[in-house]
Amino acid sequence: MEKLINDFSYGLFFWQTLLFIALLFLLRKYAWKPILNAINEREEGIKKALDEAENARKEMQNLTADNERILKEARIQRDSLLKEAREMKESMISEAKNEAQQQAQKVIDQAKSSIEAEKQAAIVDLKNQVAELSIGIAEKVVKSELADKNKQVKLVEEMLKEITIR
Amino acid sequence: MYKRNLVKTLTLLLLVVTFSVNAQHEPATKVHEEQTSTKKDYKTEIKEEIRHHVKDSYYFDFNSNSETGEHHGFSLPVILIDDGLKVFMSSKFEHGEAVAEAGGNYYKLYHNKIYKTDATGKLSFDEHHHPTNIKPLDFSITKSVFSIIIVSLFVFLVFTSLAKSYAKNGSIPKGIGRFFEPLVIYIRDEIAIPSIGHKHYKKYMSFLLTVFFFIWFSNLIGITPFGMNITGNLAVTAALAFLTFLITQFTSNANYWKHIFWMPGVPIPMKIILAPIELLGVFIKPFALMMRLYANIFAGHIVIYSILGLLFVFKSYIGGSLSFGLALVISILELLVAILQAYIFTMLSALYFGFASEEHEPEHHE
Numbered sequence: 001m002e003k004l005i006n007d008f009s010y011g012l013f014f015w016q017t018l019l020f021i022a023l024l025f026l027l028r029k030y031a032w033k034p035i036l037n038a039i040n041e042r043e044e045g046i047k048k049a050l051d052e053a054e055n056a057r058k059e060m061q062n063l064t065a066d067n068e069r070i071l072k073e074a075r076i077q078r079d080s081l082l083k084e085a086r087e088m089k090e091s092m093i094s095e096a097k098n099e100a101q102q103q104a105q106k107v108i109d110q111a112k113s114s115i116e117a118e119k120q121a122a123i124v125d126l127k128n129q130v131a132e133l134s135i136g137i138a139e140k141v142v143k144s145e146l147a148d149k150n151k152q153v154k155l156v157e158e159m160l161k162e163i164t165i166r
Numbered sequence: 167m168y169k170r171n172l173v174k175t176l177t178l179l180l181l182v183v184t185f186s187v188n189a190q191h192e193p194a195t196k197v198h199e200e201q202t203s204t205k206k207d208y209k210t211e212i213k214e215e216i217r218h219h220v221k222d223s224y225y226f227d228f229n230s231n232s233e234t235g236e237h238h239g240f241s242l243p244v245i246l247i248d249d250g251l252k253v254f255m256s257s258k259f260e261h262g263e264a265v266a267e268a269g270g271n272y273y274k275l276y277h278n279k280i281y282k283t284d285a286t287g288k289l290s291f292d293e294h295h296h297p298t299n300i301k302p303l304d305f306s307i308t309k310s311v312f313s314i315i316i317v318s319l320f321v322f323l324v325f326t327s328l329a330k331s332y333a334k335n336g337s338i339p340k341g342i343g344r345f346f347e348p349l350v351i352y353i354r355d356e357i358a359i360p361s362i363g364h365k366h367y368k369k370y371m372s373f374l375l376t377v378f379f380f381i382w383f384s385n386l387i388g389i390t391p392f393g394m395n396i397t398g399n400l401a402v403t404a405a406l407a408f409l410t411f412l413i414t415q416f417t418s419n420a421n422y423w424k425h426i427f428w429m430p431g432v433p434i435p436m437k438i439i440l441a442p443i444e445l446l447g448v449f450i451k452p453f454a455l456m457m458r459l460y461a462n463i464f465a466g467h468i469v470i471y472s473i474l475g476l477l478f479v480f481k482s483y484i485g486g487s488l489s490f491g492l493a494l495v496i497s498i499l500e501l502l503v504a505i506l507q508a509y510i511f512t513m514l515s516a517l518y519f520g521f522a523s524e525e526h527e528p529e530h531h532e
Contacts, residue, residue, distance in 0.1 A: 009222055009401045011245075011304040015311040016405035020380065023318045028372040031325035035350055036371060038332035045337070 212475035219393055220467055221278050223309040224256035228392065237261060242312055246273070248282065248302035256306070273302070280304055310402065313394040317383045325379070346379075353378055353512065361516035366417075366523040370516065373413060377406060378512040385463060385504030389470075389497060397507070398463040400456070407456035410515045411449075418522035425521075451518055455511060462507050466500045 146152050227239035241257035248271055258266035259275040265287035266273045273280050274287045281289060281299035289297045307315075328343035339347045358367040358374055384396035396402055424430065426444040429437050473496060476489040 004400060007221070007400070008404070009304070009308070009310075009399070011306055012222060012308060012310050012399055012401035013405050013408075014305055015307070016314060016402045017409065019311075019314050019318055020376070020405060020409065023322065023380065024372060024376045026322060027325055027376050031322070031329045032372045032375050034329035034332060035325065035347070036354070038329075038337050039347070039351060039354075042337045 208475075208479050212472070212478065216468060216471045216475065218278070219471055220395055220398055220464060222395075222399060223278060224259065224275065224280075224306060225261070226309050226312055242307050242309065244280070244304075244306040246280065246302045246304055246306070252302075271302075274299075280306075309394065310396055310399050313387060313396050314384070314402070316394075317380065317387055317396060321376075321379050321383055349378075350375060357509075357513050357516045361513070361520040362523060363520065365525075366519075369417070370413070370519045373409070374512050374516055377410075377515060378508050381406070381459065381511055382505055382508035385507060386501070388463060388467060389500050389504065395463075395467055397459055398467050400460050403456045403460040406459070406511070407452040410455060410518060411452035413515075414452075414518045414522045415448075417519065419525065421524060422522045451514075455514055459507050459511055462503055466496075466503055470496050470500065
């Protein structure tokens with residue numbers, strides 16, 4: 001211990017302290033501050049980049065979810081549209097059928113009634129012609145019949161027989 | 167001192183192992199006898215070498231030869247405060263051979279210490295063979311100070327280049343910064359934030375980072391063959407621990423002092439007993455920091471040097487390769503110790519700062 005104290009060099013202690021403090025301040029200014037700042041900056045940059053990547057990933061996820069939702073909606077819409085269209089088509093067809101049937105019925109009915117009317121007219125005409133013909137025949141018959149006096153009397157008598165007084 | 171015992175036992179162990187190997191290996195005992203004298207010389211030389219290495223020096227020597235007195239290296243400036251500032255190069259001492267004259271005063275280098283002498287360089291000794299001459303106030307740029315400057319420059323260059331690479335490269339480090347940036351983040355996330363908390367950690371970051379990288383690089387440069395020894399100097403670790411102590415005290419809040427003088431949540435007699443213990447702890451904590459780092463690095467240097475020294479003591483292939491292998495293993499261990507000690511110093515400093523700036527009492531958290 002005595003030897004240690006004896007050998008202790010105050011000059012060396014002085015120089016070591018002085019040089020070390022000088023080194024400390026020089027390094028602090030020219031090395032440690034820029035180095036630590038650069039490391040900090042880099043670490044923060046990495047952290048920021050990671051955060052951003054995470055955010056982007058989340059956004060991406062949201063986006064895909066959105067897309068899927070939209071796609072699903074679109075599909076549903078399409079289906080409903082198709083269904084509507086089908087229904088419309090069917091209803092249109094059936095309506096058209098109905099209308100056509102009605103129209104046809106109407107035409108048939110009209111034709112029927114006109115045929116009936118024609119028929120009636122023809123019957124009336126025929127009746128009239130028959131009546132005229134029969135009158136003409138009757139006239140001729142009567143003329144021929146009434147050419148003989150006996151026959152006239154006989155006829156009157158017959159007719160009188162037919163007519164009864166009530 | 168106990169470190170030295172450890173070294174002794176380690177060395178002894180090695181001696182036993184290697185001698186037993188040697189005994190089988192060497193055919194003639196005569197040769198063995200002849201070598202004992204030179205072996206002793208080697209041992210003292212190695213001891214001397216180790217002592218010189220772990221001590222601070224006024225020269226930056228890569229290599230020296232004790233026989234010829236040759237030194238390969240360069241001298242460093244000596245700065246003394248003794249009747250004003252005296253500055254001269256250490257080459258004036260001629261490795262203790264000559265008396266250096268500066269501004270009318272005479273100085274002599276004796277056992278790596280500067281003493282004030284007269285013009286002839288006469289030293290007077292006491293009964294323990296210690297010189298009694300006055301030691302002037304010494305602020306020399308010694309080998310350790312020089313190494314500190316080199317390490318500081320290195321740390322500064324590495325981390326300013328890392329800081330610049332962010333601006334150039336779009337907040338991504340380039341080159342060597344790729345290796346150091348995770349360490350900076352580790353100190354922030356695993357040392358500073360858990361020990362101090364999110365709220366206060368920022369103001370301590372500069373100190374923690376600087377202290378970590380300074381100690382680590384200092385420890386590493388200590389393992390290089392240049393023979394620098396920074397963190398194995400008590401003065402260096404004392405200065406670092408002193409700064410931790412100052413920062414702890416000056417950033418402390420009322421809660422910290424309340425925990426020291428009037429510990430909450432314990433009965434009053436305990437509070438009275440705890441107060442002096444806690445107060446003592448304030449000083450023991452940085453003291454332990456200082457001793458831990460110093461002892462670990464100092465011991466590591468001595469162990470490596472001793473084992474390498476064995477290479478020259480046993481001039482046999484087996485002994486040599488054994489000590490080489492052991493030195494290699496210990497060197498690898500020292501690489502681990504280098505970063506471990508830097509980590510421990512930083513971690514404990516952060517913990518002390520955490521105590522100083524803690525706001526809530528722990529009971530409120532649970």
